[in-house]
Amino acid sequence: MAEKTINIKLKVWRQGGEFGGGKLVDYSLDDVGTDMSFLEMFDVLNEKLIAEKKTPVSFEHDCREGICGTCSMVINGQPHGPMKGTTTCQLHMRSFNDGDTIVVEPFRAKSFPVIRDLVVDRSSFDAIIQAGGYISVNTGQAQDANAIPVEKDVSDAAFDAATCIGCGACVAACPNSAAMLFTSAKVSHLSTLPQGKVESSKRVQAMVNQMDKEGFGMCSNIKACEAECPKEISVDNIALMNRQYLASVLGSDKQA
Amino acid sequence: MSDILKSNVPEGPLAEKWVNYRGTMPLVAPNNKRNIEIIVVGTGLAGASAAATLGELGYKVKCFTFHDSPRRAHSIAAQGGINAAKNYQNDGDSVYRLFYDTIKGGDYRSREANVHRLAEVSRDIIDQCAAQGVPFAREYGGLLANRSFGGVQVSRTFYARGQTGQQLLIGAYSALSRQISRGSVKMYNRHEMLDLVKIDGKARGIVTRNLLNGKIESHAGHCVVLATGGYGNVFYLSTNAMNSNVSAAWRAHKKGVFFANPCYTQIHPTCIPVSGEYQSKLTLMSESLRNDGRVWVPKKKEDCKKDPTTIPEEDRDYYLERIYPAFGNLVPRDVASRAAKYVTDEGRGVGATGLAVYLDFASAIERYGKSEANSKGMNNATPAQITEMGEAVVKAKYGNLFHMYEKIVDENPYKTPMKIFPAVHYTMGGVWVDYNLQTTVPGCFALGEANFSDHGANRLGASALMQGLADGYFVIPYTIGTFLANEIRTPQISSDSPEFKAAEAEVKARIKGVLDVNGNQSVESFHRRLGRIMWDYCGMSRNAEGLTKARQMIRELRAEFQSDVFVPGSNDEYNPELEKALRVADFLELGELMICDALDRNESCGGHYREEYNENGEALRRDDDYMYVAAWEYTQDNADWNLHKEELDYENIEVKTRSYK
Numbered sequence: 001m002a003e004k005t006i007n008i009k010l011k012v013w014r015q016g017g018e019f020g021g022g023k024l025v026d027y028s029l030d031d032v033g034t035d036m037s038f039l040e041m042f043d044v045l046n047e048k049l050i051a052e053k054k055t056p057v058s059f060e061h062d063c064r065e066g067i068c069g070t071c072s073m074v075i076n077g078q079p080h081g082p083m084k085g086t087t088t089c090q091l092h093m094r095s096f097n098d099g100d101t102i103v104v105e106p107f108r109a110k111s112f113p114v115i116r117d118l119v120v121d122r123s124s125f126d127a128i129i130q131a132g133g134y135i136s137v138n139t140g141q142a143q144d145a146n147a148i149p150v151e152k153d154v155s156d157a158a159f160d161a162a163t164c165i166g167c168g169a170c171v172a173a174c175p176n177s178a179a180m181l182f183t184s185a186k187v188s189h190l191s192t193l194p195q196g197k198v199e200s201s202k203r204v205q206a207m208v209n210q211m212d213k214e215g216f217g218m219c220s221n222i223k224a225c226e227a228e229c230p231k232e233i234s235v236d237n238i239a240l241m242n243r244q245y246l247a248s249v250l251g252s253d254k255q256a
Numbered sequence: 257m258s259d260i261l262k263s264n265v266p267e268g269p270l271a272e273k274w275v276n277y278r279g280t281m282p283l284v285a286p287n288n289k290r291n292i293e294i295i296v297v298g299t300g301l302a303g304a305s306a307a308a309t310l311g312e313l314g315y316k317v318k319c320f321t322f323h324d325s326p327r328r329a330h331s332i333a334a335q336g337g338i339n340a341a342k343n344y345q346n347d348g349d350s351v352y353r354l355f356y357d358t359i360k361g362g363d364y365r366s367r368e369a370n371v372h373r374l375a376e377v378s379r380d381i382i383d384q385c386a387a388q389g390v391p392f393a394r395e396y397g398g399l400l401a402n403r404s405f406g407g408v409q410v411s412r413t414f415y416a417r418g419q420t421g422q423q424l425l426i427g428a429y430s431a432l433s434r435q436i437s438r439g440s441v442k443m444y445n446r447h448e449m450l451d452l453v454k455i456d457g458k459a460r461g462i463v464t465r466n467l468l469n470g471k472i473e474s475h476a477g478h479c480v481v482l483a484t485g486g487y488g489n490v491f492y493l494s495t496n497a498m499n500s501n502v503s504a505a506w507r508a509h510k511k512g513v514f515f516a517n518p519c520y521t522q523i524h525p526t527c528i529p530v531s532g533e534y535q536s537k538l539t540l541m542s543e544s545l546r547n548d549g550r551v552w553v554p555k556k557k558e559d560c561k562k563d564p565t566t567i568p569e570e571d572r573d574y575y576l577e578r579i580y581p582a583f584g585n586l587v588p589r590d591v592a593s594r595a596a597k598y599v600t601d602e603g604r605g606v607g608a609t610g611l612a613v614y615l616d617f618a619s620a621i622e623r624y625g626k627s628e629a630n631s632k633g634m635n636n637a638t639p640a641q642i643t644e645m646g647e648a649v650v651k652a653k654y655g656n657l658f659h660m661y662e663k664i665v666d667e668n669p670y671k672t673p674m675k676i677f678p679a680v681h682y683t684m685g686g687v688w689v690d691y692n693l694q695t696t697v698p699g700c701f702a703l704g705e706a707n708f709s710d711h712g713a714n715r716l717g718a719s720a721l722m723q724g725l726a727d728g729y730f731v732i733p734y735t736i737g738t739f740l741a742n743e744i745r746t747p748q749i750s751s752d753s754p755e756f757k758a759a760e761a762e763v764k765a766r767i768k769g770v771l772d773v774n775g776n777q778s779v780e781s782f783h784r785r786l787g788r789i790m791w792d793y794c795g796m797s798r799n800a801e802g803l804t805k806a807r808q809m810i811r812e813l814r815a816e817f818q819s820d821v822f823v824p825g826s827n828d829e830y831n832p833e834l835e836k837a838l839r840v841a842d843f844l845e846l847g848e849l850m851i852c853d854a855l856d857r858n859e860s861c862g863g864h865y866r867e868e869y870n871e872n873g874e875a876l877r878r879d880d881d882y883m884y885v886a887a888w889e890y891t892q893d894n895a896d897w898n899l900h901k902e903e904l905d906y907e908n909i910e911v912k913t914r915s916y917k
Contacts, residue, residue, distance in 0.1 A: 003532065017829065035531050035666075043536055043780070050778045050833070055824055058832055060324065062497040063333045064537045066660065067422055070328050083663075090663050115468065116830040123445065126325050130437040134430035135389045139309040139729045140380070142387035146344065149398025159391040159416065162423060166327055189389065196389050 005031045006098040010045070012057055013105040016116040024103070034094040038081065039064060039071065041093055058117040066090040066230065069165030072172070073118055074105040079169035079228045087167065087230040107172035111179070111215045122168050124214035125182060131210035132203040133186040135196045148194050161189040163231045170225035170233075176217030181225035183211050184241035185233050191244060201248035208245050261514070261887055261902045264690040265369040270908045271351075274373040278734055282741035289314035292740055293477035293748065295462055297449045297504050299326035301421075301721060302704025303483030304428035305728030311435030313733055318475055319432070319441050322448040322467060322499065322835070327429045330485060330497040331724060334421025335542035335657065336405060337413035338385075338721040340378040345402050349410040351375045356909060358719060361407040361588050362684070362712020363862035363877065364911050365517070367885070367904065369691060370709045377730040378722050382414055384729055388427040392416050403547055405717035407588035407916070413718040418542050418657045424721055428728070447473070448835065449504040450766075451759045452480060452511045452700065459508075459700035460749045463759045465767075467835060470827040472760050472767075474751035478743050479699040481732065482508060483724075486683035486705040488521065490843045490850065491795070492787020494680035495527060495540040501839040502846050505687050505706050513695040514887040514900060516688035516708035518846065519854035522715055522863050523796050524681030525551075525592035528664055529612040538679040539664055541615070542657055543717040546585045548620035548650065549674070551576050551592070553604040553613050560606050564614055564673050575599055583916040590714040590863045590875075591916055593678035597796050598873060600677075607675045616673035621646035678796060682720060684711040684863065685853070688887040688902075692735035693727060696887075699739055703727035708885065713862025767827050770837045775820030779837045782817045786810065786840070790847055798854050799867040807851045814844040849897060853886055856899060879911060 007030045015022030029048075032041055039061050046056035062070040066087040073088045075081035081091045096102065104118065112120040150158075162185070170181035187204050190196030196203075219238055226235045266277040284292065292315055296307040299321040307319040323329060341354040354375040359366060382400070386392060392414050393401040402411040416423040435441040444464070451463040453474070461476035487502035488494040509515045526541045552574045554560050559567050575595055577584045587595075596613050599605065606612050625646025629637035637645075647670050651658065661669050687695055687702035689709055694701050704724040711719065793806035817840070825831040859882045860866045860875035869876040885902040 017825075033532055033534060036534050037536075037664075040534050040536050044534055047778055047780060050780075050822065050824060053822070053824065056833060058830060062323070062328055062499050063330060064498060065333055065539050066663075067333050067419065068328045068330070068497065070324070085659075086663060090660070092663070092666070094666060119830065122324060126327075126433065126443075126445075129327075129430060130433040134434045135387065136434065137384075137387045137431075138312045139305075139384060139431070139733065142380075142383040145342075145382045145386035145392075146399050148386075150394055151398055152394050152396050155391050155394045155398075158389070159423075162389075162391050162426065163419065165422070166325065189391070193389050193391070195387055 004034045006034060006093065006096060006100070008032055008096060009101040011101065011103045014057065014117050015114050017055060022114070032093050034092065036093045037064065037089060038075070038091040038093065039089050058119050060119050061089055064089040067165060069167040072107045072120065072167060072169070074107060074172055076103055079107060079172040080230050085230060085232045087165070107168050109171045109177035111177065112168060112171060122166070124216070125166050125168065125179070127214055128179065128183055128207055128210045129186065132206035133190070135190060136199060150194060154192060158189050158192040161185045161192065161233065161237055164233055165231060167230065169228045169230060171216065173224040173228035174217065175222060175224070176220060178219045178225070179211050179214070179216040180219040180238045180241070181229060181233060181235065183207050184237035187241045187244065188237040200244060204241060204244045205248050208241070260696065261688070261900050262690060263367060263902060264692055265367070266691065270368060270372050273369055274376055281734060282737055284737050284740050284744060286314050288744040290316065291748070292316065292743065293318065294479055294481060294736070295475060295477040296320070296481045296483060297462065298329065298483035298485060298706070299323070299429070299432065300329035300331035300483060300485055300704060301425055301428055301724030302706070302728040303329070304425065304432045305725050306481055306483060306703055306732050307441050308428060308431035308435050309729055309733045310736070311438070311440035314440070317435070317441040318444065318477060320444045320447045320449060320462070320464060322446065324445055326432055326443065326445070327426065329425060330500050331721070332422045332425045333497065334721050335418045335540060336544035337403065337415035337420045337718040338381065338424065338725070339405070339412050339718045340382045340414060340722065341375050341412060342379055342382060344400060345411045347410045349412050353410065354378060354412065357408045358710065358716060359712070359909055360914055361714055361716040363714055363875065363914055364712065364879070364883070364906065365861055365904065366710055366712030368906060368908060373731065374710050374723060374726050377726045380730055381722060381725045385424055385427050388431060390416065390423045390427045403544055404586060406543055406546060406586045406592065407583070407716045413544070415544065418544070418654055421721060424725065428725070449484070450507060450763045450838065452508040452513070452697070453756050453759045454511055454697060455749070455753060455755045458698045461751060461756060463756070463763050465763070468830055470829060470831065472763055474756040474760055476749035476751040476756065478746060478749060479701065479736065479739055481701045481703060481736070482687065482706050483703040483728065484706045486686065487843070487846055488680045488683050490786065490847050491680040491790045492783050493530065493535060493538050493791070495524060495538050498537060501842070503839050503842045505702070506842040506846055508687065508695070508697070508700060510890050512697045512890070513700055514688040514889050515686070515849060516885050516887045517685035517713070517853065518850040518888070519794065519857060519864050520684035520713050520862060521680060522589055522682040522684060523593045523678045524589055525596055525678050526615060526676045527679035527681070528661065529607055529609065529675055529677040539660065540679070540681060541661060541674060541676055543589070545615060545654060545657065548653070549585065549615040549617050550574055550619060551585055551613055551615055553599045553606060557603045560604060560610065564606070573599070573604070580916045587916045588714055588716060593796060594865060594873070596678055612675040612677045614673040615676045617650055617669065618673070621650055621670070624649035682715055684708065684713060684715055688885065692738050693732055694735070694739060701732060701736060703732055713864055767834070767838070770821065770841060771823050771827065771834065773819065773821050773823070775822050777820050777822060779821060779823060779833060779840050782813065782821060783840045783843070785813055786844060786847055789813070790850070794851055794854050797865045797867050800855060803851050803855045807848060810844065810847045810851065817841065817844055849888055852897060853888065856886060857882055877913070
């Protein structure tokens with residue numbers, strides 16, 4: 001890996017403090033190593049701003065290995081940037097070219113109010129899970145784990161839905177700011193497994209109702225959520241959730 | 257034995273201690289639980305499972321995290337798996353064997369009774385998690401699958417692809433969310449604990465900073481449970497998340513909680529090597545990869561820069577298989593890391609920096625490919641077909657790890673061996689706790705990586721998830737009763753007392769102090785320098801001379817921080833730089849204590865390798881003098897800590913030199 005460097009220009013959304021209601025601010029960075037991650041590039045920018053006694057750019061991040069779901073950012077119009085199946089923290093500067101101008105904005109949605117610069121409040125996601133995104137089992141009530149065999153295919157399908165990291169890219173990608181992919185991934189993860197089938201109709205109603213209450217939009221089958229999801233969660237989950245929701249509302253949930 | 261350190265291990269035979277104790281310990285009746293408030297700090301596996309379970313039991317729980325959501329804690333990044341003595345594979349596993357492996361893996365520096373309890377409850381954890389909907393890997397028959405981890409000769413590790421921590425944490429998070437919706441847990445996101453508050457010697461609350469607006473708040477309860485993780489980020493570069501920190505535990509330490517074995521840090525052998533100066537963190541490649549990957553370096557130095565696929569078999573040194581034939585590539589982490597250090601010290605390291613070794617999947621791909629061909633009846637399969645089928649099997653097992661590697665390094669690990677190198681990963685040391693997980697401050701408990709209790713001087717793979725969930729789901733819900741049963745007449749604790757006011761004032765003064773320096777160097781630059789000192793002198797190998805020097809360097813760095821750090825912005829706003837400054841200030845104190853502990857321990861054991869004490873490069877323990885837990889008491893003058901020793905007795909295990917040969 002011979003270290004290559006590029007020079008870039010940035011247009012970064014700044015909001016709060018001296019930047020008030022928000023605007024794009026220009027920065028330029030030279031000699032950016034292409035093995036650097038996108039967030040490390042922001043570290044370098046912030047160190048530069050701090051050295052000039054300016055306010056660094058606020059952005060959220062934690063694990064930097066693509067699993068905690070804390071990082072966000074819309075990069076050149078795409079949540080988590082141009083690389084498919086990748087969170088911002090796992091995006092590297094080798095995805096950009098010398099002389100590029102990169103526009104960086106927060107995840108935008110009515111239900112994700114901006115806190116500062118690129119940081120948004122995603123607690124509406126927690127509220128959806130609290131409404132029913134669980135299996136009702138207290139500690140100590142479980143039977144032996146091998147007492148309920150689960151077909152490998154079923155288990156794998158549940159797993160695929162369960163890989164959601166709760167980052168909110170699906171909402172940011174959707175023109176309607178819908179949280180259908182997030183909510184349906186949880187509905188599908190739990191209702192696919194035999195353990196979670198028992199309360200599935202109550203769950204789907206509670207979660208969908210909460211999703212509406214939080215102000216998320218409706219789904220119009222644009223599928224931008226699936227395209228931008230860093231875990232590549234399928235929109236099939238949305239279809240499954242809609243089917244379950246209808247069945248539960250119309251009272252034929254026993255066949256769902 | 258120090259008279260302050262009472263381990264409170266119950267009497268009786270080892271295998272019956274926990275069961276008998278559980279059946280006789282004091283209880284709190286449901287009507288009283290409703291009036292008792294418990295503060296839980298941290299929402300990783302230990303914190304979330306504890307808060308959820310205590311809520312289910314009927315206590316009033318207040319739960320705190322500095323993250324925006326309890327689902328973000330760094331437990332989520334654990335990859336490989338979780339151990340349990342289920343013996344589903346019929347390969348001779350048992351509670352005793354898991355107990356024995358853990359004690360031996362910890363190099364005979366952990367407490368027998370705690371470890372045995374851990375092995376006992378391990379089985380319940382798997383049941384609980386499966387019931388919550390954790391999608392563990394399964395065989396085609398629908399039953400749970402297992403794999404092997406380092407330092408053991410059975411398959412007892414349950415896993416969910418390479419995302420086991422994520423799935424277990426989501427399970428605990430959903431249990432917690434259920435209690436939040438029922439009102440039994442009140443959740444405080446984006447609140448960072450900055451002090452522990454004691455009233456009449458008992459832990460009665462915490463002071464937090466609301467990270468959105470800087471508001472300093474007091475929260476009172478009948479007791480405080482710390483589940484705030486480890487302190488690996490003292491090294492700056494580690495596999496920990498960027499925001500993982502020691503502050504909650506450190507603040508409790510300064511209020512009387514003893515800190516145990518701080519020098520025991522785990523350097524994980526398989527991480528992606530450092531690539532540049534700007535690097536902010538290191539990424540782990542799960543230990544599970546050593547089930548199938550073979551570790552090697554070239555035999556000849558001149559081959560180190562060659563394309564590894566062109567180096568013939570006879571010129572490769574599979575050094576772990578050569579030195580440790582009984583365990584091969586699955587030796588424990590401390591052993592594997594040291595071996596990697598030796599071969600790179602010899603000049604046989606690979607990659608641009610020479611600080612890497614290969615982890616090669618070529619033989620696994622071939623083996624799996626042949627097995628697939630066989631099961632499909634393809635007797636004339638071409639090598640290309642075998643490779644293709646083998647790669648598919650490897651992908652199914654480790655796909656997300658290979659994907660992550662490729663994204664970071666920009667090389668295809670199916671075709672060319674991975675390059676890996678040891679990195680700081682976990683801290684075995686932590687807050688000293690007794691058998692009840694209670695610290696030296698009554699009413700203050702510590703769980704998970706935050707405590708010191710179960711892993712001795714080295715943790716075995718897939719045991720951190722086990723311990724976090726054991727503590728949270730199956731230990732603290734019982735043992736907390738030993739304290740709370742005497743508190744049922746204690747009315748609700750008020751946060752208006754002078755003790756809370758004094759703690760708030762102290763926190764505000766500390767924040768003002770760091771903001772007022774208004775110097776010229778960034779917090780990050782200090783953290784980087786601290787990490788360098790710790791890695792160079794208190795990392796994979798240590799010696800008295802270097803440690804003594806490092807202690808002085810840290811003191812000087814701390815003084816420089818106090819006179820020249822620059823923190824932009826104010827307290828009354830969202831200010832990540834201020835958060836970081838407070839954490840780094842605490843790391844600058846902890847670093848010195850780690851060095852004191854490493855200096856005190858004139859032996860090598862597990863992750864603590866003192867160059868002066870070795871036998872042909874293997875760690876040389878000195879059981880006659882050092883078979884104790886070093887519990888350090890903070891003294892107000894901050895010049896030195898007082899050392900208290902908890903002697904370790906091994907009644908059920910013969911203490912031997914650890915051998916994986």
